[in-house]
Amino acid sequence: MVLVMLCCGLTWSCQDYLDVPVESNVTEADVFTTFKGYQGFVEYMYTLIIDYNRHALTTTGNIGGEVLGSGTMDWTSGYKAMRGTYDKWIGSQMHSNYNSSSEKNPITDATPTGEWPDSWRGIRTANKAIQNIDMFKGTEEQKNLLLGQAYFFRAYFHFTLIQTWGGMPYIDQFIDASVNLGSLSKRLTFQENVEKIVKDLDKAAGLLPNDWDDTETGKLTSGANIGRVTKGAALAYKAKAYLYAGSPLMNGFSGGNFEYHKAYMEKAAAAAWDCIKWAEETGKSKLTPWADYTRMFARNDGGVAWTNEVLLSRIQGNGGQGLFDNKVARTYSPDRQTFGGGTNANIDCLNQLYADRFEMTDGTLYKPGNSAQGGYDDVNDKRWNNRDPRFRINVYVDGDMAGNAATTKLELFEGGKTRKFSNGAAQRTPYVIKKWWPKGVNQVDKQYTNYYLHTPKMRLADVYLMYAEAVTVAFGPDAKSPGAAYTAVEAVNKVRARAGMPNATSAAPGYKHQEGDAAAAPTSVFLELIRNERFVELCFEGLWRYDMARWYILHLDQNRKMVDLRFDKDYKSFNRVQIDYMTFENPKHYWFPISRTQTQIFADFPQNPGWN
Numbered sequence: 001m002v003l004v005m006l007c008c009g010l011t012w013s014c015q016d017y018l019d020v021p022v023e024s025n026v027t028e029a030d031v032f033t034t035f036k037g038y039q040g041f042v043e044y045m046y047t048l049i050i051d052y053n054r055h056a057l058t059t060t061g062n063i064g065g066e067v068l069g070s071g072t073m074d075w076t077s078g079y080k081a082m083r084g085t086y087d088k089w090i091g092s093q094m095h096s097n098y099n100s101s102s103e104k105n106p107i108t109d110a111t112p113t114g115e116w117p118d119s120w121r122g123i124r125t126a127n128k129a130i131q132n133i134d135m136f137k138g139t140e141e142q143k144n145l146l147l148g149q150a151y152f153f154r155a156y157f158h159f160t161l162i163q164t165w166g167g168m169p170y171i172d173q174f175i176d177a178s179v180n181l182g183s184l185s186k187r188l189t190f191q192e193n194v195e196k197i198v199k200d201l202d203k204a205a206g207l208l209p210n211d212w213d214d215t216e217t218g219k220l221t222s223g224a225n226i227g228r229v230t231k232g233a234a235l236a237y238k239a240k241a242y243l244y245a246g247s248p249l250m251n252g253f254s255g256g257n258f259e260y261h262k263a264y265m266e267k268a269a270a271a272a273w274d275c276i277k278w279a280e281e282t283g284k285s286k287l288t289p290w291a292d293y294t295r296m297f298a299r300n301d302g303g304v305a306w307t308n309e310v311l312l313s314r315i316q317g318n319g320g321q322g323l324f325d326n327k328v329a330r331t332y333s334p335d336r337q338t339f340g341g342g343t344n345a346n347i348d349c350l351n352q353l354y355a356d357r358f359e360m361t362d363g364t365l366y367k368p369g370n371s372a373q374g375g376y377d378d379v380n381d382k383r384w385n386n387r388d389p390r391f392r393i394n395v396y397v398d399g400d401m402a403g404n405a406a407t408t409k410l411e412l413f414e415g416g417k418t419r420k421f422s423n424g425a426a427q428r429t430p431y432v433i434k435k436w437w438p439k440g441v442n443q444v445d446k447q448y449t450n451y452y453l454h455t456p457k458m459r460l461a462d463v464y465l466m467y468a469e470a471v472t473v474a475f476g477p478d479a480k481s482p483g484a485a486y487t488a489v490e491a492v493n494k495v496r497a498r499a500g501m502p503n504a505t506s507a508a509p510g511y512k513h514q515e516g517d518a519a520a521a522p523t524s525v526f527l528e529l530i531r532n533e534r535f536v537e538l539c540f541e542g543l544w545r546y547d548m549a550r551w552y553i554l555h556l557d558q559n560r561k562m563v564d565l566r567f568d569k570d571y572k573s574f575n576r577v578q579i580d581y582m583t584f585e586n587p588k589h590y591w592f593p594i595s596r597t598q599t600q601i602f603a604d605f606p607q608n609p610g611w612n
Helices: 002-007 028-032 035-048 077-083 115-131 140-165 190-207 231-245 248-252 262-282 290-296 320-332 389-394 460-474 488-498 526-537 544-550
Strands: 310-312 561-567 574-581
Touching: 028 035, 035 115, 035 140, 115 140, 140 190, 140 231, 190 231, 190 248, 231 248, 231 262, 231 310, 231 460, 248 544, 262 460, 290 389, 389 526, 460 488, 460 526, 488 526, 526 544
Parallel strands: none
Antiparallel strands: 561 574
């Protein structure tokens, strides 16, 4: 049982905040009286943030139908997502971002790792940090920094759990042998969890700095504080917690109807505006200029993959060739004889239906099908060209150069070398995701010495879009949250303008609500444009599945189809073919299963529906 794990003592290797070598056999007084020791203890929680593209082999966050995984490799995230075998992600399985027996924590060497075990470890660590604060003998500023991080991470790890597994007990005390575990075992509703999460985030926001470099403590490591949580991160997650609480799935599983909860959406709008206002007034977070856009995700020029638009990510060291060969190439690299990826490489291939979501450069919608049906599939200057710039900056298409050597030219037509099946892996559609894969990072060009990759957990662009969604639902697209400066339309256009896309209007021409989406039907059609903007701006960052789930539309037939676009070398013939269909039962697949051994101890800690 997870509560038993929280009660068990963990062995900490307390890393010094200022890079003093790791010490062993330390006492609580050694750890909790000085800032170096205390921050070393708190630092452990940063290592428990799961980067979906770096954590486990053949595993990404693309598990909601946006990609087609291998049709045969059942250990890959794409395969499990398509087949609905979520139970294979639990119980100390390999190849999992959720509970992996093949990965170890870099500090404690603990296994398994993943969002389930590591979130509980993080909660325990946060509670210990909060409990022992009276032992601390440093300055008031240092005390605030320590407590601010602890409250933030206690909220963050609880949210990480409930967005995947649904309502959980909220553990806000350090559990030792004296605690009655039965009194803490009850699973709260999602909305009950969010109320507690928000209280912790409010405390964190009041304690954390705008920028660590501006504090006396942070000045000691000035320039090396990238990734440390700030007031902005706490404000952003408050908005996200309220947004999820107000979404149809969470409202339905908290005792309401499967529709938007207006009061929570009002709170989400207000919280998102607080974060936007903080960013714009302090200048500590800005939308990254388009010229530097890719620097947020991956780079191979020696710089860290990060900009101040990123409000939270797990900052890790230079991955180099090992990161590419062992992780990225096994999920995104095609034709691995040329590019790399080992003998069991898998390809996360973009679903054609997802590619359709990228608008044309004039802001009109892409039209599926061939020209005879009024579509663009066989129109060379529209199929892949003259599209929203975020399409080609994130996706390779046929004829693109994925490197500098001539052999790195992609052949994605039927029979092309990049499209061929080999060793069980397949390039199942004519698209290669390049967001995490800088040009030249391959075994031919070998430009991976300085290869960095970080998957953002929260970006300022996401906050603008959360604000727009919440305002649209609560007040309407041309309205503002009380006291805010932007309408929902204006917030969306802040994000679109960065990519050079034309302003949207509340009329959202061409957009319409999905058939079967009862929750969206009463709202403005502008909501669909916001949703599409999330798909485009935040593509492949692990958010698609959670968005589609919280909107309660992932079970709909149109969202489960997997489509290929097949064409010949000379572009004479283009045909769409549905090649797979995602298994998704309602309500079963809306929540991940919990290991059965952990649901058989307390009566008020039941299994999620459909997984008994």
